[in-house]
Amino acid sequence: MTIASIILAAGEGTRMRSKMPKVLHKLAGKPMVWHAMQAVRGLVDSPPVLVVGFRADAVKAAIGDQAAYALQHEQLGTGHAVAAARPILEGKADQILVTFADMPLLKKTSLVDLIALHRSGKSPVTMMSFIGEEARGFGRVVRDEAGHVTAIVEQVVATPEQLAICEYNVSAYCFEAAWLWSALERIPLSPKGEYYLTDVVELAAAEGFKVASLVLDDPDDAIGPNNRVHLAMAEKVMRWRINQNWMLEGVTIVDPDTTYIESDVVIGRDTVIHPNTHLRGKTVIGEDGQIGPDTTVIDSQIGNRVELISSVLESAQVADDVTMGPFCHLRKGAILDQGVHLGNFAEVKDSYLGVGTKMGHFSYIGNATIGRDVNIGAGTITCNYDGEKKHPTEIGDEVFLGSDTMLVAPVKIGDRSITGAGAVVTHDVPPDTLVIGVPAKEKCKLEKSD
Ligand code: UD1
C-alpha cells in the first residue's frame, strides 16, 4: 500500500490583504507552507506534491526541491486544486493524504491517526474535524442519525440550522486514490463559481459509504489563518508549543509569554531564558547559559555557560564562558573566544577577540583580529573605514589599549604593547612598546616581566 500527499498552496489568501501569498506568511520564523510540509514528512512514500498558483515562483523558492510542484493556473477552488496534482500522482499511489498549506498547526500525530482511521474502514474518504466555539469561516460537518458524516457545508452556502453546527471541517483528508480522481470530475460548480473539495464527502455518502471523521481533541490544532488576526492566534499557539518543548527538554523559560523561539533554534540543558528574549534563525545555544532579559540572537552559535543581557547578536559565534551586556551588539562575523567579556555598549563586527580579552565600555571593533588577554580600554575605536574601503587592525596578545584609543587601520600592535589614553595610532607599533599622543609616538620600550 503506497501513500502520497498533496498540499494545497495555490490561493492568494485575499483576506490577509497582502502582496505576499498567504502561505508564505510566517509562524515562528517559517512560512506556513513549511510547517505544512513538516507535518507530512516521513508519513508518505514520495515528496509531497505542492499545488501552487498565486505567485507560484515565490512559494517554490521558499520550499525548493523538498516538494514536487503542480501548477493550478486559475484558482477555481480546493477541489479544482487537488485535480491539478492528478497528472503527477495518478497510478503512482493507492492512497492520497490531502492537507492545506494554511493549516500550520496540524500535528503529525493527528495525520498518523487519520491514516490509521482511514485504513480501518471501507470509505474511500476519511476526514478530520474539531468541535469549537468560533467558526472562523470553516465548513460545518453534517452527520446523520447514526453519526456518519453526510456532507460538509461551506459557511457561505449554509442554512441557519447548519450554521449552528459547531463541528468544523479541518481540511485534512485521506482518500483512496482511484476513487478521488473520479470523484473530482463529479464535483458540481458552487454558487460562488468554485469546485469545493468538501463536496466529495457528500458524493461518498450518496454512494452509500460510511464516512468517518477523526475529531481532534485540541481545537488549537485547527487554527487556519485566513486573516492576520488568526495569524497572531496561531503564532501564540506555536510559540507556546515550542517553548513547552524546550522546557520539557530541560531549558528554564522564566516567562514563556514573552519568549520567542523560532522553529530551527536549538538550546542546551539548564540554560535559563529570561523574559523578552528572541531566539531566531539557525541559532544554537549551549548548556548552563543565562540568556536575556531583552536579548535577540539571530543565526548565531553560542557556547556553554554564556551570559547575555540586553544585547543583540547577528550571525556571531560566541565560545564558552563569554559574558556580555547590557547593550552590546555583535554583528556579522563577530567571533568571541572563550571567556571574553564585553561590558556595556560594545559593538563588534567581522572581528575575532581572543581568549580572555576584555572590552568593558563603549567600543567599536570592526575588521580586527585581537589576541588573548587584551584589555580594550573604554572608548576604543577601530577606525576601519576610510570612506571607500574597510581596513584591518591586528592586535597581539596581552596588549593594553588605554581609554579612548583610536586605531587608524590598517594598523598592527605587537604583543604586550600599551597605548596611552587618547592615543591616535596611525602607524604599526612593535611588541613591548608604549605609544602615546596624537598621532601616537613611541614613548619607550617596555621591560619584559616574566
Ligand atoms: C477550506 C474548506 C473549509 C474548511 C477550511 C479549514 C473548502 C471548500 N473549504 O475553507 O471547509 O473548514 O478550509 O481549513 O475546501 N487553495 C488552492 N486553490 C484554490 C483555492 C484554495 O490551492 O483554488 C488553497 C489555499 O492556498 C489554501 C487552501 O487551499 O491553502 C484553503 O483555501 P481557503 O480559501 O483558505 O479555504 P477556506 O475558506 O479556509
Ligand code: CA
Ligand atoms: Ca483557510
